[in-house]
Amino acid sequence: MPDSIVFYHNPRSRAAIVHWMLEEVGADYTVHPINFEKGDHKKPAFLAVNPMGKIPTIVVDGTVITEAPAIIAWLADAYPTAALAPAVGSLQRGSYYRWLFFGGSCIEPALADQLFARPQPDRKGALGWGSYNDVIDTIESALRPGPTCLARTSVPPISMSARN
Amino acid sequence: MPDSIVFYHNPRSRAAIVHWMLEEVGADYTVHPINFEKGDHKKPAFLAVNPMGKIPTIVVDGTVITEAPAIIAWLADAYPTAALAPAVGSLQRGSYYRWLFFGGSCIEPALADQLFARPQPDRKGALGWGSYNDVIDTIESALRPGPTCLARTSVPPISMSARN
Numbered sequence: 001m002p003d004s005i006v007f008y009h010n011p012r013s014r015a016a017i018v019h020w021m022l023e024e025v026g027a028d029y030t031v032h033p034i035n036f037e038k039g040d041h042k043k044p045a046f047l048a049v050n051p052m053g054k055i056p057t058i059v060v061d062g063t064v065i066t067e068a069p070a071i072i073a074w075l076a077d078a079y080p081t082a083a084l085a086p087a088v089g090s091l092q093r094g095s096y097y098r099w100l101f102f103g104g105s106c107i108e109p110a111l112a113d114q115l116f117a118r119p120q121p122d123r124k125g126a127l128g129w130g131s132y133n134d135v136i137d138t139i140e141s142a143l144r145p146g147p148t149c150l151a152r153t154s155v156p157p158i159s160m161s162a163r164n
Numbered sequence: 165m166p167d168s169i170v171f172y173h174n175p176r177s178r179a180a181i182v183h184w185m186l187e188e189v190g191a192d193y194t195v196h197p198i199n200f201e202k203g204d205h206k207k208p209a210f211l212a213v214n215p216m217g218k219i220p221t222i223v224v225d226g227t228v229i230t231e232a233p234a235i236i237a238w239l240a241d242a243y244p245t246a247a248l249a250p251a252v253g254s255l256q257r258g259s260y261y262r263w264l265f266f267g268g269s270c271i272e273p274a275l276a277d278q279l280f281a282r283p284q285p286d287r288k289g290a291l292g293w294g295s296y297n298d299v300i301d302t303i304e305s306a307l308r309p310g311p312t313c314l315a316r317t318s319v320p321p322i323s324m325s326a327r328n
Contacts, residue, residue, distance in 0.1 A: 002255075014292075050302075051298065051301050051302040051305045051306075052270065052294050052298050052299070052302050053294075053298065054294060060255060060258060061255060062255075063255040063256075063258055063259060064259075064262070065258040065259070065261070065262050066262050066266070067261070067262055067265035067266055067269055067270075069261075069265050069269075070258070070261035070262045070264070070265040070266075071258075071261075073261050074257060074258040074261050077252045077253045077257060078253045080253070088241045088252050089241045089242045089244070091166075091224060091225060091226075091227040092227075093238060093241060094224060094227055094229040094234070094235075094238040095227060095228075095229070097229070097231070097233075097234035097235075097237050097238050098228070098229050098230050098231055098234045100234070100265075101231035101233050101234040101264075101265070101268060102230070102231055102234075104265060104268060104269030104293075105231060105233075105268030105269055105272070106216065106231075108269070108273075108292060108293070109272075109273040109276075109293070112273075112285075112291050112292070116285035118282060118283070118285065119282070119283075121276075121280035121282070127276050128178075128272060128276070129268075129272070129273070130216050130217075130218060134215065134216050134217065135216070137215050138214075138215040138216050141215045142215075
């Protein structure tokens with residue numbers, strides 16, 4: 001258990017994800033509000049913590065952790081009684097990492113390209129993260145066996161009735 | 165130790181990162197070559213494994229793992245004798261996750277924006293991943309204390325002579 005977690009927060013940001021996770025694991029933490037209108041996130045005091053000027057950011061016993069999925073993965077590990085991460089080294093842990101990274105590395109940039117109709121400079125019609133359609137197809141394919149199948153891609157289809 | 169790792173590979177891709185890691189941890193694995201000229205990565209046989217049609221992809225005892233940092237993080241955990249990941253739940257693990265996610269979620273999309281001079285639709289001049297300049301500043305700031313400082317942002321400056 002850490003001695004101190006400082007949580008830089010504004011509910012109108014990805015920090016809401018981390019807020020949820022802090023509550024899920026039952027962590028003790030101090031909220032440091034970030035006022036976007038006042039530009040708190042671009043002031044020297046905060047840039048000294050995270051030079052990206054972005055939240056969520058947490059500081060745990062003096063160590064800075066940024067990037068929402070990184071913070072979530074760390075909290076899941078640090079509070080094992082919450083049982084929110086598969087066992088380290090297990091096959092399920094491979095799927096867990098896969099989808100954690102898929103969010104920021106594929107879904108977000110592909111979604112921004114689609115949302116803003118950004119031109120694709122690459123001759124193959126998509127940048128390295130993949131096309132919007134491929135991202136949607138991949139999520140649909142992974143969810144097809146049932147709502148819990150992201151936990152492991154190779155699990156057999158789950159009958160809805162069998163789950164109740 | 166897994167019974168079987170199938171590694172979908174082409175050296176002219178991010179799969180080279182995973183190839184390196186497989187060797188670093190001393191894993192036994194089978195290479196399944198992906199020929200880009202023949203479009204192997206967009207053929208049904210491979211799309212059934214990874215609908216993104218992207219490599220690296222590994223299949224471990226029937227479980228699909230994609231996204232280079234996810235594969236690397238899984239291998240580091242699954243082969244602990246290689247000692248390539250900080251202890252689960254430690255502060256160093258927080259920094260480790262931070263920079264693993266920073267690569268695909270910030271560096272890559274910001275770099276593509278800069279490289280291809282992509283227009284920024286957001287009124288603040290940068291999409292959610294941050295601007296190219298912020299990414300570079302953040303990396304420089306994190307590396308300032310010394311070459312090993314990414315291991316933990318809060319460590320004091322390391323003297324080069326003291327390391328030898």
